[in-house]
Amino acid sequence: MIKVYGTSHVSRESFDVIDEAFKELDPDVVALELDPVRLEAMIQQGQTDSQGPIFMKIIQKFQAYIGKKTGVMPGTEMLYAYEKARYEGADVILIDQDIRMTVQNLMNTRRKERVKAVAGLMASFVLPGESFDVSKIPEDKKVAYMLQKFRESFPGIYKALVDDRNIHMTEALKEYREKNPDDDIAVFVGAAHKKELKCEVE
Numbered sequence: 001m002i003k004v005y006g007t008s009h010v011s012r013e014s015f016d017v018i019d020e021a022f023k024e025l026d027p028d029v030v031a032l033e034l035d036p037v038r039l040e041a042m043i044q045q046g047q048t049d050s051q052g053p054i055f056m057k058i059i060q061k062f063q064a065y066i067g068k069k070t071g072v073m074p075g076t077e078m079l080y081a082y083e084k085a086r087y088e089g090a091d092v093i094l095i096d097q098d099i100r101m102t103v104q105n106l107m108n109t110r111r112k113e114r115v116k117a118v119a120g121l122m123a124s125f126v127l128p129g130e131s132f133d134v135s136k137i138p139e140d141k142k143v144a145y146m147l148q149k150f151r152e153s154f155p156g157i158y159k160a161l162v163d164d165r166n167i168h169m170t171e172a173l174k175e176y177r178e179k180n181p182d183d184d185i186a187v188f189v190g191a192a193h194k195k196e197l198k199c200e201v202e
Helices: 013-025 036-045 054-070 076-088 099-107 111-126 140-153 155-179 191-201
Strands: 002-007 029-032 091-094 185-190
Touching: 002 013, 002 191, 013 076, 013 185, 029 076, 029 155, 036 076, 036 099, 076 091, 076 185, 099 155, 111 140, 111 155, 140 155, 140 191, 155 185, 155 191, 185 191
Parallel strands: 002 185, 029 091, 029 185
Antiparallel strands: none
């Protein structure tokens, strides 16, 4: 069976979700929202790679800013799941799209849209926004609302960051399951990807 678990990349609750998933499923395989490039960067540096276009660096700086507030740096929970899988003797598969492809897709979006998104991120550093506890994994309704607003405001970026990667991860999971039908697979992805993957693979 396949079971999809949603995490937040900057929330301590994510570690509890991962621990409970191992108790609940005792998975043969752990599937992570990572690609080899990002996993290697996290192992070597303890965090995601900071290389890339200025647009990506701004996103990473925003994530780091939130991480400092919560005490959990972005992506730490994925590295925790990876290390726990190795400790527990489970195999690991990396199902996310190559980060270089994702960056390229982002840079192919309209410049106006990217500028608007960067301006919004920069404003969020200094302006009070909608009440949202970044230390917790958001509820499904909250995620759906945020994704809808994101899609409406930044359709090209949404496609590059959410839709395209959902398709890639879904195909990777289906391909693995077809070859290994008896394996129990625990899938750990950010909350933004959880609903789509659950609908497609569970």
